[in-house]
Amino acid sequence: MMRLHGYWRSTASYRVRIALNLKGVADEHVSHDLRLAAQRDPDYLALQPQGLVPMLESSEGTMIQSPAILEWVEETFPDPPLLPEGRGDRAMVRAMAAIIGCDVHPLNNLRVLNSLRHDCGMDQAAVNAWIARWIVAGFGALEPLIQQHGGAFAFGDSPTMADVYIVPQVYSAERFGVGLSPFPRLIAAAAAARALPAFAAADPAAQPDADPS
Amino acid sequence: MMRLHGYWRSTASYRVRIALNLKGVADEHVSHDLRLAAQRDPDYLALQPQGLVPMLESSEGTMIQSPAILEWVEETFPDPPLLPEGRGDRAMVRAMAAIIGCDVHPLNNLRVLNSLRHDCGMDQAAVNAWIARWIVAGFGALEPLIQQHGGAFAFGDSPTMADVYIVPQVYSAERFGVGLSPFPRLIAAAAAARALPAFAAADPAAQPDADPS
Structure with a gap:
């Protein structure tokens, strides 16, 4: 199970969508309308107290902060690599x-x-x-x-x-x-x-x- | 040779100083007085066109952006680890x-x-x-x-x-x-x-x- 909480126009969510697509990882998307402050709904805050997108739910837990999520994606799905060798x-x-x-x-x-x-x-x-x-x-x-x-x-x-x-x-x-x-x-x-x-x-x-x- | 270009009060430089100290890596410090815009001197811009500190010069080249420098430090000097295993x-x-x-x-x-x-x-x-x-x-x-x-x-x-x-x-x-x-x-x-x-x-x-x- 891989569930990406994001928003179509959030560029940090967009980064994670690209990386998962490049790795060929299927994920379910959950949208939180930032214009309506949906990321501050109590249900979402219970999962992500900072009230920001993106957040990635996986069997290894809940991950926040796109730089951290992207390094996790790279370590978990090394192929194709998104970082060079040297x-x-x-x-x-x-x-x-x-x-x-x-x-x-x-x-x-x-x-x-x-x-x-x-x-x-x-x-x-x-x-x-x-x-x-x-x-x-x-x-x-x-x-x-x-x-x-x-x-x-x-x-x-x-x-x-x-x-x-x-x-x-x-x-x-x-x-x-x-x-x-x-x-x-x-x-x-x-x-x-x-x-x-x-x-x-x-x-x-x-x-x-x-x-x- | 490891030369860290920074400034005493730059918190991004401070991060790199901590990491190198934790790894026990000796480095020479070069100070650029941000209050005097010394990081925009032509000599420094020739090395770092963005005109920002920190920059780390090593035998593997010149590195910029503290998050990238810190990941490089972790990969190059894995002991003691600054990231957990899982x-x-x-x-x-x-x-x-x-x-x-x-x-x-x-x-x-x-x-x-x-x-x-x-x-x-x-x-x-x-x-x-x-x-x-x-x-x-x-x-x-x-x-x-x-x-x-x-x-x-x-x-x-x-x-x-x-x-x-x-x-x-x-x-x-x-x-x-x-x-x-x-x-x-x-x-x-x-x-x-x-x-x-x-x-x-x-x-x-x-x-x-x-x-x-």
Whole structure:
């Protein structure tokens, strides 16, 4: 049994969907509508007191925090590997992932944006500028790394954890209208990844809980 | 050769100092004064184009992003282990680390606080409230996990990656005067860790570049 609690537009949930698809692991999806704060329902809080998605329920227990879930997925289903063999290469792929996972995404998730709106009085234009600022900084850091280490994908010629993190962030950048022309290598790598069925099936628009309105 | 580029008060550098000390790995420290934007000097940018600390130079290359560096340290110097054996337990320790590394620290680092001051016009009181908000949320998520999984330390009876992340965040919470009484288990675990020589030697105040003023 593998049950992924997520939300179609949560980019951290999107990462886990991609990884499970790449590993060929079947999982049941449970949607929690973040716009309605469904992740704060008592039933869900009993399972995940932090009230965040994603959470993965498996026979080995309940797992939270997408970086931890993704390392667990890699250790539990080693084939195909999403981290390269050499330790230095693994560190580079994990660094690429962390640029998204630590330097970009945490600044742009819904609870932070809500705090900027409500506590700092930011209007939507200011919020969008905030979002763009951190995406541009992160993608600007990734672009030379992809130039140096990338092949068909962000690192080498097969998809890695780097792509698992980058593709959802590109989706988010598109959603918020961030200009991506300064990052041609990143965009090419993301396009190559999105063309794979595992990534396409994980796309927010392809989820049963997607709401295009 | 192992050379750690950091800054005494950078909590991400502090994490790496702790881990190297726990592994008994000797390293040379190079300080970049973040208050003077020394991490944006051309000489450093040539090594680390993102202009962030920490960076670890080793014979296997140059590594960036503390979560990636820490996984590299764990893979390269497996003894003593900073992750437990079981996959589910490893996922829990990594989740505890990610609560700090993704949900707290990225919102409170210097470049984000500068952005809140300059772009959003926050005064120091508002900045302090922002800092406290995310620390309290993250520690509030950790407290029941430590209650469930902790022993002498945050997870079990030996120090793990969880302590490597939590102790620097507690240092930061103290620095910004965040009230920690709602988190007795977390505080006890952090105190136990700080009593170890490896943690004490990594403390910001013990660094040669420390500036108590």
